Amino acid sequence: MHRSPFLLSLGGLLAMAAAMGVGRFVYTPILPPMVEAIPLTKSQAGLIASANFVGYLAGAVLAAVRLPGSRRFWLLSSLVATATCLFCMGFATAMPAFLALRFMAGAASAFALIFSSALVIDRLTATGNGALSAVHFSGVGVGIAASAALVALLLKADAAWTTLWFASAALAAAATLAVVALVPRDEPTAQPAQKPDGVRLTPDFVALLGAYGLFGFGYVITATFIVDMVRGTSSLAHLEPYIWVLFGLCAAPSVVLWTALGRRWGVLRIYAVACLVEAMGVAASALWLQPASILVSAVFVGGTFVSLTALGLVATRSSGGDPRGRIALMTVSFSVGQILGPAFAGYVYEATGSLATPLLAAVAALVFAAMLSLVADARQRAFSPSR
Structure with missing residues:
Protein backbone atom coordinates (compact mmCIF):
# COMPACT_ATOMS: atom_id res chain seq x y z
CA MET A 1 0.00 0.00 0.00
CA HIS A 2 1.45 3.38 -1.05
CA ARG A 3 1.07 6.85 0.39
CA SER A 4 2.15 10.13 -1.14
CA PRO A 5 5.54 11.22 0.27
CA PHE A 6 3.97 14.19 2.04
CA LEU A 7 1.28 12.10 3.75
CA LEU A 8 3.94 9.58 4.78
CA SER A 9 6.12 12.34 6.24
CA LEU A 10 3.02 13.74 8.01
CA GLY A 11 2.46 10.30 9.55
CA GLY A 12 6.06 10.35 10.76
CA LEU A 13 5.56 13.83 12.17
CA LEU A 14 2.53 12.71 14.18
CA ALA A 15 4.34 9.59 15.41
CA MET A 16 7.22 11.72 16.68
CA ALA A 17 4.77 14.26 18.14
CA ALA A 18 2.95 11.57 20.13
CA ALA A 19 5.92 9.53 21.37
CA MET A 20 8.55 12.24 21.78
CA GLY A 21 6.89 15.66 21.91
CA VAL A 22 4.11 14.49 24.23
CA GLY A 23 5.27 11.13 25.62
CA ARG A 24 8.71 12.29 26.67
CA PHE A 25 8.59 16.05 27.05
CA VAL A 26 5.15 16.83 28.49
CA TYR A 27 6.74 15.99 31.85
CA THR A 28 8.48 19.40 31.76
CA PRO A 29 5.35 21.63 31.89
CA ILE A 30 3.52 19.20 34.20
CA LEU A 31 6.45 19.01 36.62
CA PRO A 32 5.89 22.32 38.50
CA PRO A 33 2.29 21.58 39.60
CA MET A 34 3.33 18.00 40.43
CA VAL A 35 6.20 19.28 42.59
CA GLU A 36 3.85 21.56 44.52
CA ALA A 37 0.91 19.18 44.90
CA ILE A 38 2.61 15.90 45.88
CA PRO A 39 5.20 17.43 46.83
CA LEU A 40 8.47 16.39 45.15
CA THR A 41 12.04 17.50 45.82
CA LYS A 42 14.33 18.53 42.93
CA SER A 43 16.28 15.29 43.30
CA GLN A 44 13.07 13.23 43.09
CA ALA A 45 11.96 15.21 40.03
CA GLY A 46 15.36 14.56 38.46
CA LEU A 47 15.12 10.85 39.23
CA ILE A 48 11.71 10.60 37.55
CA ALA A 58 16.54 -0.05 27.39
CA GLY A 59 14.20 0.51 24.45
CA ALA A 60 17.09 1.48 22.18
CA VAL A 61 19.03 -1.68 23.09
CA LEU A 62 15.98 -3.89 22.57
CA ALA A 63 15.10 -2.21 19.28
CA ALA A 64 18.57 -3.09 17.95
CA VAL A 65 17.55 -6.78 18.10
CA ARG A 66 15.81 -8.11 14.99
CA LEU A 67 12.37 -8.55 16.51
CA PRO A 68 9.60 -10.58 14.86
CA GLY A 69 6.86 -8.60 13.16
CA SER A 70 6.86 -5.53 10.95
CA ARG A 71 8.33 -2.15 11.74
CA PRO A 96 7.87 3.65 42.52
CA ALA A 97 4.84 4.08 40.25
CA PHE A 98 6.19 7.31 38.75
CA LEU A 99 9.56 5.67 38.07
CA ALA A 100 8.04 2.55 36.52
CA LEU A 101 5.63 4.44 34.26
CA ARG A 102 8.24 6.91 33.06
CA PHE A 103 10.64 4.03 32.44
CA MET A 104 8.06 2.27 30.24
CA ALA A 105 7.22 5.52 28.44
CA GLY A 106 10.91 6.04 27.75
CA ALA A 107 11.26 2.57 26.24
CA ALA A 108 8.21 3.22 24.07
CA SER A 109 9.60 6.54 22.84
CA ALA A 110 12.89 4.89 21.82
CA PHE A 111 10.97 2.25 19.86
CA ALA A 112 8.89 4.94 18.18
CA LEU A 113 11.94 6.99 17.24
CA ILE A 114 13.90 4.06 15.85
CA PHE A 115 11.08 2.31 14.00
CA SER A 116 9.45 5.46 12.65
CA SER A 117 12.83 6.78 11.49
CA ALA A 118 13.73 3.49 9.82
CA LEU A 119 10.29 3.06 8.25
CA VAL A 120 9.46 6.59 7.13
CA ILE A 121 12.91 7.91 6.24
CA ASP A 122 13.85 4.75 4.33
CA ARG A 123 10.71 5.06 2.19
CA LEU A 124 11.20 8.78 1.61
CA THR A 125 14.82 8.24 0.61
CA ALA A 126 13.93 5.37 -1.73
CA THR A 127 11.47 7.60 -3.61
CA GLY A 128 13.87 10.53 -3.87
CA ASN A 129 12.09 12.58 -1.19
CA GLY A 130 14.70 12.42 1.55
CA ALA A 131 14.38 16.17 2.21
CA LEU A 132 10.93 15.47 3.69
CA SER A 133 12.66 13.74 6.60
CA ALA A 134 12.79 17.23 8.13
CA VAL A 135 8.99 17.12 8.35
CA HIS A 136 9.24 13.81 10.19
CA PHE A 137 11.65 15.15 12.82
CA SER A 138 9.73 18.40 13.26
CA GLY A 139 7.05 16.31 14.97
CA VAL A 140 8.98 16.57 18.24
CA GLY A 141 8.57 20.34 18.30
CA VAL A 142 4.96 20.12 17.15
CA GLY A 143 4.18 17.70 19.99
CA ILE A 144 5.97 19.89 22.55
CA ALA A 145 4.12 23.02 21.44
CA ALA A 146 0.71 21.32 21.26
CA SER A 147 1.02 19.62 24.65
CA ALA A 148 2.46 22.77 26.24
CA ALA A 149 -0.47 24.82 24.97
CA LEU A 150 -2.89 22.18 26.24
CA VAL A 151 -1.26 22.15 29.69
CA ALA A 152 -1.21 25.96 29.86
CA LEU A 153 -4.92 26.18 29.01
CA LEU A 154 -5.82 23.57 31.60
CA LEU A 182 -1.19 7.70 7.30
CA VAL A 183 1.60 5.11 7.65
CA PRO A 184 0.84 2.05 5.50
CA ARG A 185 1.96 -1.51 6.00
CA ASP A 186 5.60 -2.37 5.35
CA GLU A 187 6.50 -3.01 1.74
CA PRO A 188 7.44 -6.62 0.97
CA THR A 189 11.07 -5.53 0.56
CA ALA A 190 11.18 -3.62 3.83
CA GLN A 191 12.58 -6.59 5.79
CA PRO A 192 15.64 -7.96 3.96
CA ALA A 193 16.07 -11.71 4.04
CA GLN A 194 19.83 -11.58 4.55
CA LYS A 195 21.43 -11.01 7.91
CA PRO A 196 22.15 -7.30 8.39
CA ASP A 197 25.70 -6.02 8.48
CA GLY A 198 27.22 -5.31 11.86
CA VAL A 199 28.01 -1.82 13.05
CA ARG A 200 31.53 -0.72 12.11
CA LEU A 201 33.12 1.29 14.91
CA THR A 202 35.24 3.52 12.70
CA PRO A 203 37.08 6.46 14.34
CA ASP A 204 34.68 9.00 12.84
CA PHE A 205 31.66 7.06 14.13
CA VAL A 206 33.19 6.72 17.62
CA ALA A 207 33.72 10.50 17.71
CA LEU A 208 30.13 11.01 16.58
CA LEU A 209 28.90 8.65 19.31
CA GLY A 210 30.77 10.70 21.90
CA ALA A 211 29.39 13.96 20.53
CA TYR A 212 25.85 12.57 20.60
CA GLY A 213 26.13 11.45 24.22
CA LEU A 214 27.55 14.81 25.31
CA PHE A 215 24.74 16.56 23.46
CA GLY A 216 22.23 14.41 25.37
CA LEU A 236 9.95 35.08 35.57
CA ALA A 237 6.76 33.45 36.87
CA HIS A 238 4.55 35.33 34.41
CA LEU A 239 6.34 33.53 31.56
CA GLU A 240 5.35 30.03 32.73
CA PRO A 241 2.36 29.55 30.35
CA TYR A 242 4.46 30.59 27.36
CA ILE A 243 8.04 29.42 27.81
CA TRP A 244 7.53 25.74 26.92
CA VAL A 245 5.21 26.63 24.03
CA LEU A 246 7.99 28.88 22.70
CA PHE A 247 10.45 26.03 23.19
CA GLY A 248 8.33 23.76 20.99
CA LEU A 249 7.52 26.41 18.40
CA CYS A 250 11.23 27.03 17.90
CA ALA A 251 11.91 23.29 17.68
CA ALA A 252 9.34 22.49 14.98
CA PRO A 253 10.74 24.52 12.03
CA SER A 254 14.36 24.32 13.18
CA VAL A 255 14.88 20.89 11.62
CA VAL A 256 14.22 22.28 8.14
CA LEU A 257 16.71 25.11 8.68
CA TRP A 258 19.54 23.09 10.21
CA THR A 259 19.25 20.13 7.83
CA ALA A 260 19.27 22.53 4.86
CA LEU A 261 22.45 24.11 6.24
CA GLY A 262 23.84 20.60 6.74
CA ARG A 263 23.28 19.74 3.09
CA ARG A 264 25.04 22.94 2.05
CA TRP A 265 27.98 23.06 4.45
CA GLY A 266 28.27 19.48 5.72
CA VAL A 267 26.20 17.70 8.36
CA LEU A 268 28.96 17.35 10.94
CA ARG A 269 30.16 20.94 10.58
CA ILE A 270 26.64 22.25 11.08
CA TYR A 271 26.22 19.82 13.99
CA ALA A 272 29.18 21.56 15.65
CA VAL A 273 27.71 25.01 15.02
CA ALA A 274 24.32 23.94 16.44
CA CYS A 275 26.04 22.57 19.57
CA LEU A 276 27.70 25.95 20.14
CA VAL A 277 24.41 27.82 19.62
CA GLU A 278 22.77 25.48 22.14
CA ALA A 279 25.64 26.02 24.57
CA MET A 280 24.96 29.76 24.44
CA GLY A 281 21.30 29.09 25.20
CA VAL A 282 22.12 26.92 28.20
CA ALA A 283 24.65 29.49 29.43
CA ALA A 284 21.98 32.21 29.26
CA SER A 285 19.79 30.34 31.74
CA ALA A 286 22.77 29.51 33.95
CA LEU A 287 24.25 32.99 34.27
CA TRP A 288 21.27 35.37 34.11
CA LEU A 289 17.81 34.50 35.41
CA GLN A 290 16.10 37.41 33.70
CA PRO A 291 13.14 37.45 31.27
CA ALA A 292 15.37 38.23 28.27
CA SER A 293 17.90 35.52 29.09
CA ILE A 294 15.28 32.82 29.71
CA LEU A 295 13.66 33.68 26.37
CA VAL A 296 17.06 33.41 24.68
CA SER A 297 17.53 30.04 26.37
CA ALA A 298 14.15 28.76 25.13
CA VAL A 299 14.82 29.96 21.58
CA PHE A 300 18.42 28.71 21.34
CA VAL A 301 17.92 25.36 23.07
CA GLY A 302 14.46 24.77 21.60
CA GLY A 303 15.75 25.79 18.18
CA THR A 304 18.62 23.29 18.19
CA PHE A 305 17.94 20.18 20.28
CA VAL A 306 15.60 18.41 17.83
CA SER A 307 17.81 19.44 14.91
CA LEU A 308 20.87 18.02 16.64
CA THR A 309 18.99 14.76 17.14
CA ALA A 310 18.10 14.68 13.44
CA LEU A 311 21.57 15.74 12.23
CA GLY A 312 23.20 13.05 14.37
CA LEU A 313 20.97 10.35 12.93
CA VAL A 314 21.49 11.62 9.37
CA ALA A 315 25.25 11.52 9.93
CA THR A 316 25.08 7.83 10.85
CA ARG A 317 24.01 6.91 7.32
CA SER A 318 27.55 7.57 6.08
CA SER A 319 29.32 5.55 8.78
CA GLY A 320 28.80 2.02 7.44
CA GLY A 321 26.94 -1.04 8.76
CA ASP A 322 23.27 -1.76 9.42
CA PRO A 323 21.29 1.54 9.58
CA ARG A 324 19.00 0.32 12.38
CA GLY A 325 21.98 -0.85 14.41
CA ARG A 326 23.72 2.52 13.99
CA ILE A 327 20.56 4.42 14.95
CA ALA A 328 20.13 2.21 18.00
CA LEU A 329 23.76 2.65 19.08
CA MET A 330 23.51 6.41 18.65
CA THR A 331 20.31 6.37 20.71
CA VAL A 332 22.11 4.42 23.44
CA SER A 333 24.86 7.04 23.60
CA PHE A 334 22.31 9.85 23.60
CA SER A 335 20.28 8.24 26.37
CA VAL A 336 23.32 7.74 28.63
CA GLY A 337 23.87 11.50 28.58
CA GLN A 338 20.18 12.10 29.28
CA ILE A 339 20.15 9.67 32.21
CA LEU A 340 23.06 11.41 33.91
CA GLY A 341 21.85 14.98 33.34
CA PRO A 342 18.61 15.28 35.36
CA ALA A 343 19.81 13.12 38.27
CA PHE A 344 23.07 15.08 38.46
CA ALA A 345 21.23 18.41 38.31
CA GLY A 346 18.70 17.38 40.94
CA TYR A 347 21.29 16.27 43.46
CA VAL A 348 23.53 19.30 42.89
CA TYR A 349 20.49 21.54 43.40
CA GLU A 350 19.71 19.80 46.70
CA ALA A 351 23.31 20.43 47.82
CA THR A 352 23.73 24.00 46.59
CA GLY A 353 20.24 25.43 46.10
CA SER A 354 21.05 26.34 42.49
CA LEU A 355 21.04 24.80 39.01
CA ALA A 356 23.89 27.08 37.85
CA THR A 357 26.66 24.49 38.34
CA PRO A 358 24.98 21.63 36.42
CA LEU A 359 23.96 24.05 33.67
CA LEU A 360 27.57 25.22 33.29
CA ALA A 361 28.64 21.57 33.15
CA ALA A 362 26.11 21.17 30.34
CA VAL A 363 27.69 24.12 28.50
CA ALA A 364 31.09 22.42 28.72
CA ALA A 365 29.61 19.15 27.42
CA LEU A 366 28.11 20.91 24.40
CA VAL A 367 31.38 22.67 23.55
CA PHE A 368 33.21 19.32 23.75
CA ALA A 369 30.49 17.75 21.57
CA ALA A 370 31.15 20.44 18.93
CA VAL A 375 37.02 15.60 14.59
CA ALA A 376 34.53 13.17 13.01
CA ASP A 377 34.13 15.48 10.02
CA ALA A 378 37.89 15.74 9.54
CA ARG A 379 38.26 11.94 9.70
CA GLN A 380 35.50 11.41 7.15
CA ARG A 381 36.96 13.96 4.75
CA ALA A 382 40.48 12.59 5.14
CA PHE A 383 39.37 9.09 4.14
CA SER A 384 36.74 10.14 1.58
CA PRO A 385 38.44 12.64 -0.73
CA SER A 386 35.53 12.54 -3.16
CA ARG A 387 33.41 14.41 -0.62
Missing part, protein backbone atom coordinates in the same frame (compact mmCIF):
# COMPACT_ATOMS: atom_id res chain seq x y z
CA ALA A 49 13.14 12.30 34.46
CA SER A 50 16.16 9.99 34.52
CA ALA A 51 13.89 6.93 34.80
CA ASN A 52 12.35 7.97 31.48
CA PHE A 53 15.80 8.12 29.94
CA VAL A 54 16.82 4.76 31.43
CA GLY A 55 13.75 3.34 29.74
CA TYR A 56 14.82 5.11 26.55
CA LEU A 57 18.18 3.34 26.80
CA ARG A 72 4.83 -0.67 11.51
CA PHE A 73 3.58 -3.12 14.17
CA TRP A 74 6.30 -2.07 16.60
CA LEU A 75 5.78 1.62 15.82
CA LEU A 76 2.04 1.45 16.51
CA SER A 77 2.58 -0.71 19.61
CA SER A 78 5.00 1.86 21.01
CA LEU A 79 2.51 4.68 20.40
CA VAL A 80 -0.28 2.78 22.19
CA ALA A 81 2.12 2.12 25.09
CA THR A 82 2.98 5.83 25.22
CA ALA A 83 -0.65 6.91 25.52
CA THR A 84 -1.31 4.23 28.14
CA CYS A 85 1.65 5.30 30.30
CA LEU A 86 0.58 8.95 30.11
CA PHE A 87 -2.93 8.03 31.22
CA CYS A 88 -1.69 5.89 34.12
CA MET A 89 0.54 8.73 35.40
CA GLY A 90 -2.68 10.50 36.43
CA PHE A 91 -3.43 7.65 38.85
CA ALA A 92 0.08 7.29 40.29
CA THR A 93 0.70 8.60 43.80
CA ALA A 94 4.15 7.32 44.82
CA MET A 95 7.72 7.36 43.51
CA LEU A 155 -3.71 25.28 34.26
CA LYS A 156 -5.55 28.55 33.57
CA ALA A 157 -8.75 26.58 34.25
CA ASP A 158 -7.25 25.42 37.59
CA ALA A 159 -6.99 21.79 36.47
CA ALA A 160 -5.22 19.38 38.81
CA TRP A 161 -1.88 17.88 37.74
CA THR A 162 -3.60 14.51 37.30
CA THR A 163 -5.94 16.02 34.68
CA LEU A 164 -2.90 17.26 32.77
CA TRP A 165 -1.68 13.68 32.35
CA PHE A 166 -5.13 12.45 31.24
CA ALA A 167 -5.41 15.22 28.65
CA SER A 168 -1.91 14.51 27.37
CA ALA A 169 -2.82 10.84 26.98
CA ALA A 170 -5.86 11.81 24.91
CA LEU A 171 -3.68 14.01 22.69
CA ALA A 172 -1.20 11.17 22.13
CA ALA A 173 -4.02 8.74 21.40
CA ALA A 174 -5.52 11.07 18.78
CA ALA A 175 -2.16 11.37 17.04
CA THR A 176 -1.79 7.57 17.12
CA LEU A 177 -5.10 7.11 15.30
CA ALA A 178 -3.87 9.46 12.58
CA VAL A 179 -0.62 7.50 12.27
CA VAL A 180 -2.64 4.32 11.71
CA ALA A 181 -4.28 5.98 8.71
CA PHE A 217 23.73 15.58 28.67
CA GLY A 218 24.05 19.15 27.44
CA TYR A 219 20.46 19.85 26.46
CA VAL A 220 18.48 17.74 28.94
CA ILE A 221 18.97 19.77 32.13
CA THR A 222 17.47 22.87 30.55
CA ALA A 223 14.78 20.81 28.81
CA THR A 224 13.77 19.19 32.11
CA PHE A 225 13.89 22.12 34.50
CA ILE A 226 13.33 25.32 32.49
CA VAL A 227 9.62 25.60 33.34
CA ASP A 228 10.30 24.79 36.99
CA MET A 229 13.05 27.46 37.02
CA VAL A 230 10.58 29.99 35.60
CA ARG A 231 7.88 29.16 38.16
CA GLY A 232 10.36 29.32 41.03
CA THR A 233 11.71 32.79 40.10
CA SER A 234 9.33 35.63 40.93
CA SER A 235 10.54 37.88 38.10
CA MET A 371 34.86 19.61 19.00
CA LEU A 372 34.21 15.87 18.58
CA SER A 373 31.86 16.56 15.68
CA LEU A 374 34.62 18.48 13.90
